[in-house]
Amino acid sequence: xxxxxxxxxxxxxxxxxxxxxxxxxxxxxxxxxxxxxxxxxxxxxxxxxxxxxxxxxxxxxxxxxxxxxxxxxxxxxxxxxxxxxxxxxxxxxxxxxxxxxxxxxxxxxxx
Numbered sequence: 001x002x003x004x005x006x007x008x009x010x011x012x013x014x015x016x017x018x019x020x021x022x023x024x025x026x027x028x029x030x031x032x033x034x035x036x037x038x039x040x041x042x043x044x045x046x047x048x049x050x051x052x053x054x055x056x057x058x059x060x061x062x063x064x065x066x067x068x069x070x071x072x073x074x075x076x077x078x079x080x081x082x083x084x085x086x087x088x089x090x091x092x093x094x095x096x097x098x099x100x101x102x103x104x105x106x107x108x109x110x111x
Contacts, residue, residue: 001095002036005029008088021085028092031099040103047100054093061086 009025012018027050034040063082071080 002029002032005032005092024089025092028095031096035099035103040099044100044103047096047103051093051096051100054089054096058086058089058093061089 005025005028009022009029012021012025015021031040031043031047031050034043061082063079063086065079066083067077067079069080069084069087
């Protein structure tokens with residue numbers, strides 16, 4: 001997921017508001033990298049809070065009329081842009097929930 005979030009960050013450079021969207025994807029990229037390197041336990045308290053923020057953003061950004069996310073006819077509409085943004089936020093939110101659940105699993109050691 002680190003690579004996916006870094007890619008999502010990189011493609012924001014030509015967005016009209018990259019100063020919003022680049023940090024939105026850099027945060028989960030950093031979290032993913034920390035978890036990969038085994039430093040995620042300190043993040044447990046904020047993972048669920050961040051996930052809820054991202055999922056609230058998904059709801060807020062959801063388009064008034066769903067037109068999909070593909071550019072079938074060339075020109076994008078605001079509904080397509082909002083659809084892409086909301087789905088990106090949803091992916092981050094659900095990923096953070098998965099991280100939270102994975103970090104909270106108890107390993108039983110048989111002695």
